[in-house]
Amino acid sequence: MEAKKLETPQVDLTPYYSHERGFTLLQGDSLELLEAMEPEQFDMIFADPPYFLSNGGVTCKSGKMVSVNKGRWDRSKGVEGNHEFNMRWLAACQRLLKPNGTIWVSGTHHVIYSLGFAIQKLGYKILNDIAWFKVNPPPNLSCRYFTHGTETVIWAARDDDSKYTFNYKDMKEMNGGKQMKNLWNIMSPRKAEKKHGKHPTQKPLKLLNRIVLAASNEGDRILDPFCGSSTTGIAAVEVGRQYVGIDQSDEYLDLSINRFKDLL
Numbered sequence: 001m002e003a004k005k006l007e008t009p010q011v012d013l014t015p016y017y018s019h020e021r022g023f024t025l026l027q028g029d030s031l032e033l034l035e036a037m038e039p040e041q042f043d044m045i046f047a048d049p050p051y052f053l054s055n056g057g058v059t060c061k062s063g064k065m066v067s068v069n070k071g072r073w074d075r076s077k078g079v080e081g082n083h084e085f086n087m088r089w090l091a092a093c094q095r096l097l098k099p100n101g102t103i104w105v106s107g108t109h110h111v112i113y114s115l116g117f118a119i120q121k122l123g124y125k126i127l128n129d130i131a132w133f134k135v136n137p138p139p140n141l142s143c144r145y146f147t148h149g150t151e152t153v154i155w156a157a158r159d160d161d162s163k164y165t166f167n168y169k170d171m172k173e174m175n176g177g178k179q180m181k182n183l184w185n186i187m188s189p190r191k192a193e194k195k196h197g198k199h200p201t202q203k204p205l206k207l208l209n210r211i212v213l214a215a216s217n218e219g220d221r222i223l224d225p226f227c228g229s230s231t232t233g234i235a236a237v238e239v240g241r242q243y244v245g246i247d248q249s250d251e252y253l254d255l256s257i258n259r260f261k262d263l264l
């Protein structure tokens, strides 16, 4: 009997955009793309995954009550479904890290416990949990909770043996000569950072600049598997790192390109 040929899914890794300054964007489903990429090619990963909080609630923006919904990509798949998703992309990222590479993962209480558990289950080594304090967060309109003013960013090495990069002296200098703590006071992105258009969950450049400078060196390769408007890419290229960003949305990738072109 003739052996049946196995169908292997074809994943297109052709860049959506690529520039010689080391700014590359891929368009598609991260889960598929990450699993199709060559292993051990990145020194650092920053991931700002869906927080799965777009479930019909409200929040406050510029003093007005608005829907909290960010888009279909941010709808919860249920606790189990969200955790399965987190396990899968975090495993794929671990395969893509060089032995001494590190990953940074941001989240709020909606996902951070699943992310932390997945990171531990997969054998990463947690190095820090950064408490990012947004300094001037919007008020809580329901008055039934404390105002949400922080996000957590977990920093982890690929495994227990990783001889990871930590630019300790640079961080100390940045902190006026004192050891930097894991409490970071950084404002949400200002208007000037959104002049090319808005991403509903855009991270501040200052946050990404600190992360890139803390855990990578010039020429290093940095991946962002949920890149949105490519705050990671802008911070990376500004200080001479190579960047690969992935997003499924043309709109956000076009916004990324416009932000990048502003640097040229």
Ligand SMILES: C[S@@+](CC[C@H](N)C(=O)[O-])C[C@H]1O[C@@H](n2cnc3c(N)ncnc32)[C@H](O)[C@@H]1O
Pocket (backbone or CB within 6 Å): 028, 029, 030, 031, 048, 049, 050, 051, 073, 199, 201, 202, 203, 204, 225, 226, 227, 228, 229, 230, 231, 232, 246, 247, 248, 249, 252
């Ligand atoms: C939290 S946002 C990232 C925002 C980004 N840090 C910034 O500063 O603009 C998450 C992004 O992941 C993208 N996304 C969600 N699920 C995805 C998937 N399975 N594959 C690719 N992109 C995905 C969304 O389109 C969204 O832009």
